[in-house]
Every structure is written in structure tokens, then in C-alpha cells.
Amino acid sequence: MNGRAAAVELVEVAPRDGLQNDPADLPTEAKAELVRRVVAAGARRVEVTSFVSPKAVPKMADAEAVLGLLQEDPPGPPGQVRLCGLVVNERGVARAAAAGVQEVNLVVVASDTFSRANQGAGTAETLARLPDLLGAARAAGLAASVTIGASFGCPFEGEVPLGRLEEVAGAVAEAGPDELCLADTIGVAVPAQVTERVGAVRRLAPGLALRCHFHDTRGTGTANAWAAYQAGVTSLDASLGGIGGCPFAPGATGNVATEDLAYLFARSGVPTGLDLAALLAARAWLAEALGHPTASALGRAGPFPPERARS
Amino acid sequence: MNGRAAAVELVEVAPRDGLQNDPADLPTEAKAELVRRVVAAGARRVEVTSFVSPKAVPKMADAEAVLGLLQEDPPGPPGQVRLCGLVVNERGVARAAAAGVQEVNLVVVASDTFSRANQGAGTAETLARLPDLLGAARAAGLAASVTIGASFGCPFEGEVPLGRLEEVAGAVAEAGPDELCLADTIGVAVPAQVTERVGAVRRLAPGLALRCHFHDTRGTGTANAWAAYQAGVTSLDASLGGIGGCPFAPGATGNVATEDLAYLFARSGVPTGLDLAALLAARAWLAEALGHPTASALGRAGPFPPERARS
Numbered sequence: 001m002n003g004r005a006a007a008v009e010l011v012e013v014a015p016r017d018g019l020q021n022d023p024a025d026l027p028t029e030a031k032a033e034l035v036r037r038v039v040a041a042g043a044r045r046v047e048v049t050s051f052v053s054p055k056a057v058p059k060m061a062d063a064e065a066v067l068g069l070l071q072e073d074p075p076g077p078p079g080q081v082r083l084c085g086l087v088v089n090e091r092g093v094a095r096a097a098a099a100g101v102q103e104v105n106l107v108v109v110a111s112d113t114f115s116r117a118n119q120g121a122g123t124a125e126t127l128a129r130l131p132d133l134l135g136a137a138r139a140a141g142l143a144a145s146v147t148i149g150a151s152f153g154c155p156f157e158g159e160v161p162l163g164r165l166e167e168v169a170g171a172v173a174e175a176g177p178d179e180l181c182l183a184d185t186i187g188v189a190v191p192a193q194v195t196e197r198v199g200a201v202r203r204l205a206p207g208l209a210l211r212c213h214f215h216d217t218r219g220t221g222t223a224n225a226w227a228a229y230q231a232g233v234t235s236l237d238a239s240l241g242g243i244g245g246c247p248f249a250p251g252a253t254g255n256v257a258t259e260d261l262a263y264l265f266a267r268s269g270v271p272t273g274l275d276l277a278a279l280l281a282a283r284a285w286l287a288e289a290l291g292h293p294t295a296s297a298l299g300r301a302g303p304f305p306p307e308r309a310r311s
Numbered sequence: 312m313n314g315r316a317a318a319v320e321l322v323e324v325a326p327r328d329g330l331q332n333d334p335a336d337l338p339t340e341a342k343a344e345l346v347r348r349v350v351a352a353g354a355r356r357v358e359v360t361s362f363v364s365p366k367a368v369p370k371m372a373d374a375e376a377v378l379g380l381l382q383e384d385p386p387g388p389p390g391q392v393r394l395c396g397l398v399v400n401e402r403g404v405a406r407a408a409a410a411g412v413q414e415v416n417l418v419v420v421a422s423d424t425f426s427r428a429n430q431g432a433g434t435a436e437t438l439a440r441l442p443d444l445l446g447a448a449r450a451a452g453l454a455a456s457v458t459i460g461a462s463f464g465c466p467f468e469g470e471v472p473l474g475r476l477e478e479v480a481g482a483v484a485e486a487g488p489d490e491l492c493l494a495d496t497i498g499v500a501v502p503a504q505v506t507e508r509v510g511a512v513r514r515l516a517p518g519l520a521l522r523c524h525f526h527d528t529r530g531t532g533t534a535n536a537w538a539a540y541q542a543g544v545t546s547l548d549a550s551l552g553g554i555g556g557c558p559f560a561p562g563a564t565g566n567v568a569t570e571d572l573a574y575l576f577a578r579s580g581v582p583t584g585l586d587l588a589a590l591l592a593a594r595a596w597l598a599e600a601l602g603h604p605t606a607s608a609l610g611r612a613g614p615f616p617p618e619r620a621r622s
Contacts, residue, residue: 153615153616155617158615158616158617159616186615187612188578188615188616190574190575190578190579191534191537191575191579192578192579192580192581193578193579216530216608217608217612218571218574218608218609218612218615219527219532219533219568219571219574219575219607219608219609220533220571220574220575220608221530222530222531222533222534223502223533223534223536223537223575225534226502226534226537226538227537257530260529260530260531263501263529263530263531264501264502264530264531264534267499267501267503267504268501268502268503268504269503270503296530297527297528297529297530297531298529298530301498301528301529304464304469304497304499304529305464305469305470305499306466306469
């Protein structure tokens with residue numbers, strides 16, 4: 001519509017980031033089914049689970065079982081779907097490789113206070129571990145991305161200065177991941193900040209692939225996604241039904257919803273490979289499985305143009 | 312933050328567009344109080360009521376009474392607050408002038424089917440009436456804006472082609488209003504469309520002031536507001552608490568919320584003249600007065616940075 005048509009990839013994070021922070025607890029079969037449904041709707045990159053201590057995150061204790069179900073009958077066209085697992089240590093990398101994912105995601109938090117609360121270690125310490133973890137992933141034949149949490153603001157420290165983010169992003173880039181993701185973990189970013197920070201990170205790591213992760217907590221998720229796309233980012237996390245959210249932001253809505261971004265990009269003439277009707281059907285299934293409504297705007301209002309106008 | 316700092320004016324439409332489409336029915340005193348509270352929070356332009364047939368819109372039958380209360384003790388700094396009334400005919404212009412508003416807003420709908428459903432007359436017919444109405448407003452010493460409804464899509468016809476909008480906008484500009492407003496009446500616009508349509512209207516009426524009116528029905532209200540600002544639009548409608556909405560979009564959320572845009576612009580370094588804390592307090596008062604929760608993201612999640620980080 002504005003002359004650009006670079007495709008955008010929406011990385012589906014509902015099975016991990018979404019479910020981990022949802023009040024409901026889905027059975028293993030339903031988790032695998034969720035992955036199947038989003039892949040059937042066109043998703044080609046899915047964060048399936050996390051390979052962390054079951055004591056720390058009991059909801060992800062069935063990581064191997066979910067992957068086992070998916071390996072029995074792999075979803076989507078052969079060789080075209082990338083399943084991903086979150087890892088925080090070398091044991092996680094080994095588990096992820098054995099379970100058959102194609103990719104791991106590591107996390108560093110930009111603000112030290114949030115890093116200690118969330119990761120149990122300061123930013124410098126998690127940065128120092130990165131090279132070994134990335135080396136282990138590479139040795140196991142896995143792609144590896146690093147997400148920088150709280151890239152746009154911290155629930156404890158408030159603003160995260162641009163210089164601080166640049167420092168952390170520089171250290172991450174130095175460690176050599178396949179991709180760097182700027183995450184607005186608590187949903188405070190605004191588009192001007194996205195434009196500024198994506199530009200800054202691109203300048204300090206020109207060759208590195210960038211992804212962004214937004215929450216719609218303060219109504220800016222969609223605006224930020226569009227700003228990131230305008231700044232040249234063509235990979236964005238999104239969560240079916242907008243499920244998820246952050247335990248530090250009470251009453252907040254969660255991740256930006258996959259169907260909301262699919263609508264945004266489809267009506268903007270930007271290919272995503274996603275089928276909006278199939279996504280909406282998957283969302284309805286998910287709400288039923290969770291036993292509660294989900295927060296997506298498209299789920300509430302439905303697509304446009306309406307069927308009667310299209311036919 | 313990105314080097315721009317042109318101020319943006321948020322026109323408060325909760326008292327008219329919001330309340331008219333809300334299930335609750337506020338008493339006249341509370342309507343005047345709502346205007347006082349938004350003005351106290353910094354609003355300098357407020358759509359107070361509509362001067363239309365009380366049979367057509369029973370909720371706005373107290374238009375003169377609301378204005379009467381506000382004239383007894385005018386809100387805000389003397390001479391700095393513009394109160395506005397919606398009008399659809401010359402009788403409305405006369406009533407608005409007598410009631411003491413500074414401005415009237417007229418409506419034309421871009422799609423013919425929606426125009427007939429909403430205005431009881433086709434687009435061409437309402438366009439033909441414009442010069443007389445604008446003349447009457449001018450003769451009464453009132454500023455006059457014209458809103459083009461369904462500028463981004465129609466609930467009956469689906470897409471509204473750009474050429475159609477250009478045709479309607481050209482005819483509106485020809486009639487000589489003080490300002491033209493592009494309205495996404497049913498909440499279907501996406502930012503790429505905003506950029507495209509604002510640019511097109513600016514090209515065909517270079518000297519005319521532009522305003523935009525967005526709904527957050529499909530999660531794009533904030534993104535569209537930012538796109539409009541990036542395209543040079545510095546006046547945007549918004550509704551406290553995001554109240555309002557369109558009866559044609561069941562389950563939809565309403566107008567983009569004033570506090571959500573105030574947050575967006577404040578964190579982007581763009582002055583609005585609004586006090587976010589005062590807006591949030593006014594929103595809480597409004598939700599109480601309406602007897603139901605409102606839909607704004609900031610109302611749910613609260614501002615950022617948190618107080619503990621700021622102090």
C-alpha cells in the first residue's frame with residue numbers, strides 16, 4: 001500500500017511465552033495440538049516450550065513430551081517449520097537438541113534489577129555465559145537467538161537508557177548469535193523508541209538479524225510492531241489470542257496477538273504467510289481449551305472487510 | 312525522541328461520541344462534570360454534545376442544558392477552551408450558536424450505503440448541503456469542521472477505494488470548512504492506509520487543516536494515531552476511557568482512549584498539554600459514573616515508569 005512489500009515473519013510464541021503466563025494449565029496433548037493448529041494456519045517458526053528446571057517453571061515440565069508428540073507426526077511441510085525452545089543453560093541446550101528442536105532462544109535482561117529477579121543473576125553474569133551457551137548450541141547443530149528482555153523499560157528501574165541497551169546489545173552481538181531480539185517484556189514501549197532502538201542496534205551490529213517482541217499492555221503493541229517493520233525488522237514475535245503477559249504487570253494484557261498483527265499486515269499489503277480465518281478458528285479453539293476468553297481485538301471484532309462485502 | 316516535537320492536540324470526544332454510544336445514560340450534571348474534568352486535565356478542545364433531533368438521539372436531548380451549566384462557570388483558562396457541538400442541519404447550527412459553543416462539526420460519510428443508514432441521505436446529498444451549513448456557521452461566528460465518516464472502510468460496502476475518498480474529500484474542501492477530519496468510524500484502518508490517505512488528502516487540499524479520528528476496534532487505533540502524526544497530522548480525536556464505539560461493530564471497543572494516546576505521545580517526547588495522572592483520575596471517575604469498566608489500556612495497566620522508579 002505504501003510501496004513496500006517485504007514479507008514479515010510472525011514467530012508464534014503462544015505455546016511457550018503465552019501458556020507459561022496463562023492462569024490455565026493445558027495438558028500435553030493440547031499443547032502439541034496448539035502447535036499443529038498454528039502451523040496449519042501458516043506459522044513456520046514456533047516457540048514450543050522451554051527447557052528449564054521443572055521446579056522453576058512447572059508448566060513447562062513436559063517439554064520433551066510435547067516435542068515427542070510433534071516428532072511422531074511433524075506439523076507442516078517437511079523441512080519448512082522451525083520449532084524453538086527457550087534455554088537458560090547448557091543442560092537446556094542438550095535437552096533441546098535431544099528433543100529435536102531446530103532452534104534455541106537465550107535470554108539476557110537489559111536492566112540489572114529485573115535480571116536478578118527474573119534470571120537469578122545480574123546482566124553481566126548472563127552475558128558472560130553467552131559464548132559457551134552459543135557454542136554448545138552451534139555444536140549441537142541448532143540455530144540460536146538471544147532475546148534482550150526489558151529493552152524498552154524495567155518494572156523496577158523505570159527507563160532503561162539507550163546507552164545501557166547499546167552496551168548490552170553490543171555484548172550480545174559480540175557473542176555471535178544468529179539473531180538478536182529486542183523484547184518489550186512489560187509492555188511499555190512506544191513507536192518512537194522502537195525506531196530509535198532498532199536503528200541504534202542495527203548501527204552497532206549491521207549484519208545481525210533482528211527480531212522484536214512486543215506486549216500490548218499499554219495499547220502500543222500494534223503500533224510498535226508497525227514501527228519495527230518500518231525500521232526494517234521483518235521478524236516479530238506474536239501470541240495467538242494475545243495470551244501471556246507478565247506477572248509483574250497486574251491486569252495487563254499479554255503479548256501482542258498474532259491475529260491482530262496478521263490483520264494489520266494483511267490490510268497493509270505485507271505478506272505474512274498466515275491465513276487469518278484459520279488463525280481466528282485456532283484462537284476460538286484455544287479460548288475453549290483454556291476455559292477463558294482471550295484478549296485479541298480481532299477475536300472480539302472479527303475481520304474486515306466482512307464476508308458479505310467480500311462475496 | 313526521534314527529533315520531532317511538534318505538539319499534538321487531542322480533541323476530547325467522550326462527552327458526545329463516547330456517551331452517545333455507551334450503554335449508560337449520564338445525568339446532565341455529570342455530562343458537564345465530565346467536560347470540567349477533561350478540561351482540568353488539560354483538554355482545550357472538547358466535543359460536548361450534538362444538536363440533532365432528540366427523537367433521533369434521545370441521549371443528546373439535553374444539549375442546551377449541558378452547555379448552560381458550562382456557561383455558568385466556564386471551565387479552563389478564559390478564552391482558551393473550544394467547546395464543540397455536532398450538527399446536521401441549519402437548525403442545529405442555530406441551536407449550537409445560541410447555546411454558546413465556539414465550534415460546530417458536520418459529518419459526511421464516504422460510502423453511500425453507510426451514509427444512507429447513518430445520515431438518512433446519500434453522500435452526494437449531504438455534500439450538496441455543506442456550503443449552506445458552513446455559511447450559516449460562519450455567519451454565526453462559529454468555527455466549522457467537517458468529518459468524513461468511513462474514510463477507511465464501510466461496514467456495508469467493505470473497502471472504500473482511495474479514489475472515492477479523494478472525490479468526497481475534494482468536494483468537502485471545495486465547500487471551505489476550517490478543518491477536515493478523516494474518521495475511521497468502524498475501526499478498520501491500518502497505518503499504511505493512514506499514511507496513504509492523509510497524504511492524498513493533503514495533496515488535493517494543501518492549505519486545509521487535517522484532523523483524524525480513530526477507533527481501536529481491531530487493535531490499530533494507537534498505531535493509526537502515530538502514523539497520522541508521522542504524516543504531519545497534529546490534531547486527533549480521542550475519548551476518555553475509550554468509551555463509545557459503533558453500533559455496527561458488535562463487541563468492538565470504542566474510540567481510541569485519550570489516556571492511551573496521552574501515554575504514547577508523552578513517552579515519545581511529543582507535547583499534548585495533558586496531565587496523564589489527572590486523565591487517569593478522570594477516567595476512574597467516569598467508569599464509576601457509568602457503572603461499568605472502560606476499555607483503555609492505561610486504565611488497566613497504569614502509567615510507566617512506575618512511581619517507585621520515578622521518585
